[in-house]
Amino acid sequence: MQINHNIAALNTQNQLAQNNKATQGNLEKLSSGLRINKAGDDAAGLAISEKxxxxxxxxxxxxxxxxxxxxxxxxxxxxxxxxxxxxxxxxxxxxxxxxxxxxxxxxxxxxxxxxxxxxxxxxxxxxxxxxxxxxxxxxxxxxxxxxxxxxxxxxxxxxxxxxxxxxxxxxxSGLTELESAQEDIEIDGESFTEETVYKNGDDIVAVEVDDGGNTAVYNINDVTAQSNGDTPETFTIKAKEGAEALEAKEDGTYEVGINISTQExxxxxxxxxxxxxxxxxxxxxxxxxxxxxxxxxxxxxxxxxxNLTAAESRIRDVDMASEMMEFTKNNILSQAAQSMLAQAQQRPQGVLQLLQ
Structure with a gap:
């Protein structure tokens, strides 16, 4: 019998430490609900879970x-x-x-x-x-x-x-709140009143035609105008039915307002x-x-x-039932190791009886 080194007690103490560590890990997982609480628990699983x-x-x-x-x-x-x-x-x-x-x-x-x-x-x-x-x-x-x-x-x-x-x-909607200047022009021998209107920076040319009070629709194509040496611009102007005004922009179709003041x-x-x-x-x-x-x-x-949440849960979440069984097992082993450690520590005392 030896008394300098109690090998049985050392082995029992080692097992007790391992059981306590396992029990602590079980408690961590059970309390957090996660199987992976740190990278050391499952490095690959942690990377997949975080992604x-x-x-x-x-x-x-x-x-x-x-x-x-x-x-x-x-x-x-x-x-x-x-x-x-x-x-x-x-x-x-x-x-x-x-x-x-x-x-x-x-x-x-x-x-x-x-x-x-x-x-x-x-x-x-x-x-x-x-x-x-x-x-x-x-x-x-x-x-x-x-x-x-x-x-x-x-x-x-x-x-x-x-x-x-x-x-x-x-x-x-027609044109409102416009500034304008008028002058007489002649188209194909017919005299009209030209009104150059300015709104929002656009030059708008309106031609007023006396047509006996009836609304007339005019298509004016390839109209060229030049002022103060500016480069001539070409416009295509189309007035819709029911119009009281029209807005002229370069190369486009022009919208007009609603006039219901006459039957026509x-x-x-x-x-x-x-x-x-x-x-x-x-x-x-x-x-x-x-x-x-x-x-x-x-x-x-x-x-x-x-679906991704379910997949991530399968990787990272803990199975509570399985983990509880592991905790119970490790807890019992820890208690048993504590009891055996006490028994192992009592063995060297038997040497004293040989010395009596």
């Missing part, structure tokens, strides 16, 4: 982005819904004014309402905003299209554009208003299609995030 976590959080944010996009399009669609209502009312007024049972005073009253509705249509287009961005005044058309990031990775975007839905763009102009204005209604309907249809697409996008993002 999945980044993907999941990206998908969740992309879902929020899509929801914001829906909110923006809903705001625009709500404004266009009101624009539709205004145009429908304008159509009613035009149909009413086209009936010769109305007096001129009544037609003037109807025209006043048309003018007010036109101003409201313009106000809606200028003041409809989402987070400070104008939605239906043309800012979001062409190169101004909005880009929404709807994925967790680079380049997963969709673009949304909304055309100009102002009264001017829809062709139901009111009758012609109906077609112009119907065209505007069709344009708003087409834009609302596009917005509705985008909203439906975004709804499906959100559903897909939610499903993808759910």
């Amino acid at each position: 999945m976590r980044g993907q999941i959080r990206g998908l969740e944010m992309a879902e929020k982005n899509a929801q914001d996009a829906i909110s923006m399009t809903q705001t625009a669609e709500g404004a266009l819904n009101e624009s539709h209502a205004i145009l429908q009312r304008m159509n009613e007024l035009a149909v009413q004014s086209a009936n010769d049972s109305n007096t001129q005073q009544e037609r003037d009253a109807l025209q006043n309402e048309i003018d007010q509705l036109t101003e409201e249509l313009s106000r809606i287009s200028e003041e409809t905003q989402f987070n400070g961005k104008n939605l239906i005044n043309g800012d979001l058309s062409g190169e101004g299209e909005l880009t929404f990031h709807i994925g967790a990775n680079e380049g997963q975007n969709i673009s949304v554009g909304i055309d100009d839905m102002s009264a001017e763009a829809l062709g139901v 102009t009111a009758d012609s204005a109906i077609e112009t208003i119907q065209t505007a209604i069709d344009n708003v309907s087409a834009q609302r249809s596009e917005i509705g299609a985008v909203q439906n697409r975004l709804d499906h996008t959100i559903n897909n993002l939610s499903t993808s995030a759910e």
Whole structure:
């Protein structure tokens, strides 16, 4: 028998330390609910789990982005819904004014309402905003299209554009608050009054024709003008029916306002208003299609995030039942090791009996 080194006690103490360490690890996993609490628990699993976590959080944010996009399009669609209502009312007024049972005073009253509705249509287009961005005044058309990031990775975007839905763009608003200068001109032997109008930096040429009070439509092609030595410019000008004014821009088709002050102009204005209604309907249809697409996008993002979360959980989360069994086993082993360590420490005392 030896007393300098109690090998049995040393072995028992080593086993006790291992059991205590295992028990501590079990407690850490059970208390956190995670199988991987540090890289040492599973280095490869930790790397995969962190990559999945980044993907999941990206998908969740992309879902929020899509929801914001829906909110923006809903705001625009709500404004266009009101624009539709205004145009429908304008159509009613035009149909009413086209009936010769109305007096001129009544037609003037109807025209006043048309003018007010036109101003409201313009106000809606200028003041409809989402987070400070104008939605239906043309800012979001062409190169101004909005880009929404709807994925967790680079380049997963969709673009949304909304055309100009102002009264001017829809062709139901004429020219107002203009500065002009007049002079006489002659075309093919006929005398007219030329009015050069300036608005927003554009040169606008209006020709007033005495046609017995009837509205006339003129197509003026390849018109050349030169002033103060400037380079001549060519314009193509087209006036719509129901017009009281037209705006001339280089190489384009020009929109005019609504005049229902006579039976003829009111009758012609109906077609112009119907065209505007069709344009708003087409834009609302596009917005509705985008909203439906975004709804499906959100559903897909939610499903993808759910599946990735389940996969990440299988890698990183602890199986509570299995871990509890391990904890119970290690706890019993620790208690047994403590008891055996006490027994091992008692063995050297037997040497004293030999010395007596």
